[in-house]
Amino acid sequence: xxxxxxxxxxxxxxxxxxxxxxxxxxxxxxxxxxxxxxxxxxxxxxxxxxxxxxxxxxxxxxxxxxxxxxxxxxxxxxxxxxxxxxxxxxxxxxxxxxxxxxxxxxxxxxxxxxxxxxxxxxxxxxxxxxxxxxxxxxxxxxxxxxxxxxxxxxxxxxxxxxxxxxxxxxxxxxxxxxxxxxxxxxxxxxxxxxxxxxxxxxxxxxxxxxxxxxxxxxxxxxxxxxxxxxxxxxxxxxxxxxxxxxxxxxxxxxxxxxxxxxxxxxxxxxxxxx
Amino acid sequence: xxxxxxxxxxxxxxxxxxxxxxxxxxxxxxxxxxxxxxxxxxxxxxxxxxxxxxxxxxxxxxxxxxxxxxxxxxxxxxxxxxxxxxxxxxxxxxxxxxxxxxxxxxxxxxxxxxxxxxxxxxxxxxxxxxxxxxxxxxxxxxxxxxxxxxxxxxxxxxxxxxxxxxxxxxxxxxxxxxxxxxxxxxxxxxxxxxxxxxxxxxxxxxxxxxxxxxxxxxxxxxxxxxxxxxxxxxxxxxxxxxxxxxxxxxxxxxxxxxxxxxxxxxxxxxxxxxxxxxxxxxxxxxxxxxxxxxxxxxxxxxxxxxxxxxxxxx
Numbered sequence: 001x002x003x004x005x006x007x008x009x010x011x012x013x014x015x016x017x018x019x020x021x022x023x024x025x026x027x028x029x030x031x032x033x034x035x036x037x038x039x040x041x042x043x044x045x046x047x048x049x050x051x052x053x054x055x056x057x058x059x060x061x062x063x064x065x066x067x068x069x070x071x072x073x074x075x076x077x078x079x080x081x082x083x084x085x086x087x088x089x090x091x092x093x094x095x096x097x098x099x100x101x102x103x104x105x106x107x108x109x110x111x112x113x114x115x116x117x118x119x120x121x122x123x124x125x126x127x128x129x130x131x132x133x134x135x136x137x138x139x140x141x142x143x144x145x146x147x148x149x150x151x152x153x154x155x156x157x158x159x160x161x162x163x164x165x166x167x168x169x170x171x172x173x174x175x176x177x178x179x180x181x182x183x184x185x186x187x188x189x190x191x192x193x194x195x196x197x198x199x200x201x202x203x204x205x206x207x208x209x210x211x212x213x214x215x216x217x218x219x220x221x222x223x224x225x226x227x228x229x230x231x232x233x234x235x236x237x238x239x240x241x242x243x244x245x246x247x248x249x250x251x252x253x254x255x256x257x258x259x260x261x262x263x264x265x266x267x268x269x270x271x272x273x274x
Numbered sequence: 275x276x277x278x279x280x281x282x283x284x285x286x287x288x289x290x291x292x293x294x295x296x297x298x299x300x301x302x303x304x305x306x307x308x309x310x311x312x313x314x315x316x317x318x319x320x321x322x323x324x325x326x327x328x329x330x331x332x333x334x335x336x337x338x339x340x341x342x343x344x345x346x347x348x349x350x351x352x353x354x355x356x357x358x359x360x361x362x363x364x365x366x367x368x369x370x371x372x373x374x375x376x377x378x379x380x381x382x383x384x385x386x387x388x389x390x391x392x393x394x395x396x397x398x399x400x401x402x403x404x405x406x407x408x409x410x411x412x413x414x415x416x417x418x419x420x421x422x423x424x425x426x427x428x429x430x431x432x433x434x435x436x437x438x439x440x441x442x443x444x445x446x447x448x449x450x451x452x453x454x455x456x457x458x459x460x461x462x463x464x465x466x467x468x469x470x471x472x473x474x475x476x477x478x479x480x481x482x483x484x485x486x487x488x489x490x491x492x493x494x495x496x497x498x499x500x501x502x503x504x505x506x507x508x509x510x511x512x513x514x515x516x517x518x519x520x521x522x523x524x525x526x527x528x529x530x531x532x533x534x535x536x537x538x539x540x541x542x543x544x545x546x547x548x549x550x551x552x553x554x555x556x557x558x559x560x561x562x563x564x565x566x567x568x569x570x571x572x573x574x575x576x577x578x579x580x581x582x583x584x585x586x587x588x
């Protein structure tokens with residue numbers, strides 16, 4: 001295994017993506033929206049609302065039942081603090097969590113689709129295939145090109161998000177309250193699993209679908225899973241507690257590893273040329 | 275066959291149900307310029323892909339430097355430089371970024387890469403645009419840069435797929451001179467795929483003519499001529515004779531198999547060998563013809579190619 005070549009492929013792919021603003025702009029818009037705009041709007045907007053209205057909302061028996069099912073780490077903020085910090089906890093500490101799963105999935109599938117189908121579409125793949133690298137090194141280089149920025153961007157967004165949601169409403173919390181324990185499995189366990197799943201799935205589709213758009217559209221099917229998580233959270237069917245996060249992450253990793261094994265098996269020069 | 279750079283025996287391959295190659299056999303000597311000639315879709319590019327270990331699942335056998343492409347693809351590709359059918363360059367990167375990437379992948383040290391790249395960029399008049407994105411280049415400039423990329427690692431074997439595509443006459447001449455230099459001076463082996471026969475004439479040592487995946491002939495140009503039975507011709511400009519009298523030469527003189535009227539009083543005689551020229555001239559003079567020019571005609575590569583193709587179609 002020649003790692004220098006693996007990284008050279010990844011670097012070249014990333015250089016190409018950087019030169020294509022139509023590829024990187026959508027990748028930046030979502031993180032900016034999730035990690036900056038939404039927490040700013042929430043932390044500035046919620047305190048402007050009538051505090052009594054928030055208090056009565058939290059006192060509603062149906063909502064109270066819904067909230068009581070939430071992980072304990074959140075309940076202390078929701079019920080023990082003032083109504084503003086309670087609402088901020090619900091929105092930024094709970095509801096926003098699935099959005100952080102869309103980000104790595106989207107970034108990894110865009111770059112992977114660009115890297116495989118895009119290269120074939122632009123007819124540059126043949127020169128790459130004539131290089132003295134093994135199929136596996138080629139695969140790893142392409143996977144790294146998608147995985148490193150996807151994870152990097154997600155984690156950087158998470159740090160930025162954590163800073164904003166702690167600093168902006170500090171007056172209400174009077175302490176560093178975020179990240180809540182439920183976020184750690186999400187960011188450190190589920191996110192890398194989703195990146196791997198996104199890349200493996202995209203590579204698998206790339207063997208069949210020839211165009212970048214076709215691959216990207218098909219790989220966006222994966223977002224349905226994240227949307228299901230979001231709906232589950234909002235409706236109270238599924239709470240992303242620490243245990244649940246670890247379990248969901250385990251399932252995602254399992255699916256990702258199976259898909260990766262199939263993708264590696266199917267990835268060969270002949271398949272990319274025919 | 276032990277010293278041959280490439281040996282192919284009964285090579286056959288199909289992408290779908292329709293076979294692309296149907297039993298191709300040829301070999302390439304060290305230091306030779308070998309041409310694969312054929313129409314688009316004849317199977318030339320597929321042959322290169324197989325020999326480089328890109329396509330598996332072919333039947334027959336192939337070896338390059340004594341290595342098996344199915345098993346030793348990466349080792350073969352390390353010794354080979356390839357000019358692909360399309361330039362296949364990264365348009366969003368500059369020429370330097372392209373060359374740095376490919377150089378790194380081919381294990382060229384950064385110093386050597388800098389030296390070689392500078393040398394070839396200068397040779398192909400690309401230095402002034404080397405920091406521009408390749409997508410801003412003309413087709414000819416891209417092709418020149420693709421040639422630079424193929425030469426960068428100083429490979430022992432060069433596969434050039436349609437090397438003249440998109441090149442202006444000056445660049446085409448440069449590439450031609452470079453091919454000859456690499457083969458004759460540096461001892462490199464070159465396999466050229468092309469359907470542009472006029473540009474290939476006089477360049478190769480031996481060639482294989484491929485038609486619809488089958489090899490119709492293989493050898494030096496003279497051997498191809500013999501195979502094609504394109505025969506020898508002599509063009510004679512004669513005046514003062516009825517056409518019928520000239521045409522009668524084919525019935526009268528042994529070794530003349532046909533006569534065709536060309537422009538300006540010239541007649542083209544198809545002859546078995548050059549010994550037949552003198553009897554024809556005597557015959558025409560005897561009949562009262564005034565002979566102005568006698569020009570033996572050697573069939574061009576294009577005529578040989580078309581003749582071989584016609585034979586297959588028959």
